[in-house]
Amino acid sequence: MRVKVLGSAAGGGFPQWNCQCPNCSALRHGKLQARARTQTQVIFSPDSKVWFLLCASPDLRQQVVAARELSPPENNSSPSPIGGVFLPSADVDSVMGLLHLREFQSFFVFSTRGVQCVLQEENRIFRVLERANPPVKWQTLSAKGRLGCHLSEDSSSPADFICTTVPLGGCYPDYVSEETLRAVPREDASVGFVMEQGEKRLFFAPSLPGSSAMWKPAVESASATLIDGTFWSDDELTRTGRSKKTAREIGHLPLSGAGGLLEQFPSQTKGRKILIHINNTNPILDEKSPEHRAVLDAGFEIAYDGMEFDL
Numbered sequence: 001m002r003v004k005v006l007g008s009a010a011g012g013g014f015p016q017w018n019c020q021c022p023n024c025s026a027l028r029h030g031k032l033q034a035r036a037r038t039q040t041q042v043i044f045s046p047d048s049k050v051w052f053l054l055c056a057s058p059d060l061r062q063q064v065v066a067a068r069e070l071s072p073p074e075n076n077s078s079p080s081p082i083g084g085v086f087l088p089s090a091d092v093d094s095v096m097g098l099l100h101l102r103e104f105q106s107f108f109v110f111s112t113r114g115v116q117c118v119l120q121e122e123n124r125i126f127r128v129l130e131r132a133n134p135p136v137k138w139q140t141l142s143a144k145g146r147l148g149c150h151l152s153e154d155s156s157s158p159a160d161f162i163c164t165t166v167p168l169g170g171c172y173p174d175y176v177s178e179e180t181l182r183a184v185p186r187e188d189a190s191v192g193f194v195m196e197q198g199e200k201r202l203f204f205a206p207s208l209p210g211s212s213a214m215w216k217p218a219v220e221s222a223s224a225t226l227i228d229g230t231f232w233s234d235d236e237l238t239r240t241g242r243s244k245k246t247a248r249e250i251g252h253l254p255l256s257g258a259g260g261l262l263e264q265f266p267s268q269t270k271g272r273k274i275l276i277h278i279n280n281t282n283p284i285l286d287e288k289s290p291e292h293r294a295v296l297d298a299g300f301e302i303a304y305d306g307m308e309f310d311l
């Protein structure tokens with residue numbers, strides 16, 4: 001399985017257009033040893049021909065255009081190597097890129113029923129995807145299910161990879177109406193994905209509220225984990241003046257502190273552990289900071305745009 005990170009920042013990217021936090025200001029003025037980052041987007045391929053998107057980032061158009069793997073192949077009847085999109089939630093960061101894919105192209109959209117309902121029933125703008133002929137194909141994932149995925153039309157052959165959905169707790173985005181909230185299952189709100197091909201497993205969980213422990217077995221059995229590195233501390237947004245809410249209140253377990261991700265992360269893992277969805281306020285972005293050093297010393301890698309690896 002080939003995996004590539006096209007974007008590694010949280011919502012807003014790094015730097016964020018309207019942010020004057022110490023990181024964003026210093027990066028703009030060339031005073032920070034750090035990489036600029038686009039919003040979180042990962043792609044993977046079981047055969048290096050057909051590619052699947054994990055999230056559909058607000059930066060998706062520029063990310064797809066910049067990724068040679070996703071260029072339409074020459075001399076081939078298939079116009080795009082993108083076979084489908086897996087949506088972990090209905091957050092703007094995870095779904096806005098679907099609108100970049102509206103150019104009359106059919107592909108699969110994999111999500112829980114709750115996420116599908118929010119997008120299809122409540123947000124009519126996503127109906128632009130139905131203009132393709134045939135239209136985009138929505139595939140419902142159970143919040144705790146396994147789905148065998150085939151690269152060819154022949155579904156009688158063994159699956160090319162298996163997607164296991166892991167409920168992570170968490171809430172639907174603020175924009176979802178009360179009426180829709182009453183109609184959709186709570187556990188459908190935010191899920192992680194284990195993509196399994198043979199012995200290899202990729203676990204993707206860019207938003208980890210920490211209210212459920214179901215992510216831990218997925219981490220323990222993964223060959224590589226791409227996991228929520230949004231905030232270093234619980235009060236990061238209040239200290240930088242970006243919000244009155246804590247990291248936990250907006251659905252992200254912070255990296256540091258009591259009960260933080262570094263403390264809770266299972267010690268028995270053998271696979272690579274990679275932080276992704278890093279907010280522009282996070283001090284780990286500064287490559288000279290003690291926080292950056294601390295996550296490396298704890299055995300984590302920090303995802304960056306263009307990072308790629310094979311499993």
Ligand SMILES: [Zn+2]
Pocket residue numbers: 015016019020021022023024025280281
């Ligand atoms: Zn900032």
